[in-house]
Amino acid sequence: MKKKLRNWILALLFAPAALLAQTEPEDIAMNQNEFQDAFYESLKQKGIENYDKAILSLEKCQKLEPNNATVIFELGKNYLALKDYKKAYESFEKATQIDPNNKWFWVGMYDVCYETRDWEQAIVIVNKLIQFKREYKEDLVSLYMNTQQFDKALALINELNESVGKSDMRDNYKMQILRDTKYQGAEKDNLLAAIKKNPKDEASYIALIYLYSESNQEDKAVEIAKQLEREIPTSDFAQVSLFKEHLNQADGAKAAKAMNTALASGKIDQKIKHRMLNEFLIFVKDKPQFEPDLDNAIGYFKDDKQVPVAKEIGKFYHSKKNWDKAAKYYEMHLAGASDDVEGTLLLFDVYTQKQQFDGMAKKAETMIELYPLQPQFYYYAGLAYNQQKNFKKAKDLLEMGLDYLVNDTALEINFNVQLGEAYNGLGDAKKKEAYFTKADKLLNKK
Structure with missing residues (x-):
């Protein structure tokens, strides 16, 4: 053997x-x-x-x-x-x-x-x-990336995409390269040539729209989207241009329909979806008949970990002093993110503006249990209990919260005002005056 x-x-x-x-x-x-x-x-x-x-x-x-x-x-x-x-x-x-x-x-x-x-x-x-074996071109792409020969890498990626189809690895490499604006011009030319060669290739339109959007060339992005709409009417991406067109014509119903089609698409970049929602929000701010469409659109972003859409819409209405709508969208956000400190404080500010103290005290105490070192929650709890004439509870919470206050004069003034109110309700005139006087002194220092 x-x-x-x-x-x-x-x-x-x-x-x-x-x-x-x-x-x-x-x-x-x-x-x-x-x-x-x-x-x-x-x-x-x-x-x-x-x-x-x-x-x-x-x-x-x-x-x-x-x-x-x-x-x-x-x-x-x-x-x-x-x-x-x-x-x-x-x-x-x-x-x-x-x-x-x-x-x-x-x-x-x-x-x-x-x-x-x-x-x-x-x-x-x-x-x-x-x-010997053309598959080694895949290795060559990685080697060009390792040696920062991005122009050669981009040319080879485009060649392989054309000859053997796309791959996740090459797509990731391409995204890295195109973050540098000096390579975007060549890629735009390459995509324009690809569209001219094959007007029915949706991927080239989408990539070009994304590039134009990234470089803030919105007019060109819309132009390419319109061209896509003409060539491939069934394309989800065509809805982007239709949406803008309907907004320009003040046709909210058609704009909402186009927007919801685009938001449901897995092909359209998240940044473009956010822009569409922002444009629709501005359009409908004084048109309550479209609010259900806005609420429906928010549902498409419920799994978005980067941008809490409902909270951002709440901030928009907050800045416009539209307290009812601000509260609605903050509450919508907090239903899925109850431990969000910023969102909760924004909601408490809106409740205060609306004089809506029922329930705020209990919510504030719940947040105190989660964040016992956060003085703002003690303040809002004390404020709410004062308004409900539960002065003893208000005093106890405000005095506790004051111990955690550091370098925040505005909040310290508010604490002293509410403590003055609490002691006034408890019939302690001496302490009431002491806290009101302290609040005045802090205010004069500002």
Whole structure:
């Protein structure tokens, strides 16, 4: 069995007859046996990770056949296993010089470049490997990214997208490159050419609209969206241009329909969806008949972790002093984010403006349990209990909260005013005056 295996290895990897043509038959047989024994021993030692011993056996083989590329390649693999990268690379390189048509010899050189992070040399090797297997172009994209040759990477990404289709990895690389505006111009030209070549390719329109939107070229984005609408009327992205057109014509019903179609699409970028919602919000602020459409639109953003849409709409109405709508949208937001400190404080401010103290005291106490060091919640609880004439409860909470107050003069003034109100309700005129006087002094210092 061992003899058959040796003969199989030799027949598969070597052709020694030509090399030994000038040698006596007895010497040929002896050299063949010695070579086979040494080579088989090297494979055995490499298999059990005795790389030093494997190298010694291969050196015996090399003395017998100095230009045997497979022996030199095996030496490279053992040197690589020992992390002797210089000798490994030299061995693989020498093997390619003897037999440049063996892909695996070039792969050995690439492995060394990869281990040593020599990306520049790896590019040279991979360009050679592409001649054997075009799939190595994927490696070349990554190497161009590692060496910051973004122009070459972008050109190759576009070529591969065209020839073999898109991939997540290449899409991520492309997004990284296009964050730099100096590459966006070339990409816009590339996409315009792609649209001209294939007007029914929705992806090119979408990518171009995204680029124009990112660079604040909204007019051009709308222009491309209109072109998309003409070429592919069923496209979700066409709804973006239709939406703007309907708003310009003050047709809220059609604008809402187009917006909701776009918001439900998984193809449209989230930033564009946010812009659409903001534009619709401004349009409907004095048109209560469209408020149900606005509420429906907010539902599309319920899983958005970056922008709490309902809270932002609440802030919009808050700034307009539309307390009812501000409260509505803050409450909508807090239904799914009850521990949001900022959102809760904004809601309490609106409740105060509306003189809506029923329930605010209990809500404030609930927040105190979650955030016992947050003085604002003690203030709003005390304010609410004062309004409900529960002065003892108000006093206790306000005095507790005052202990946590640091470097906030405006809030300190409010605390003192509410403590004055609480003691007034409790019939303690002396303390009432003391707190009101302190509030006046702080106010005069501002």
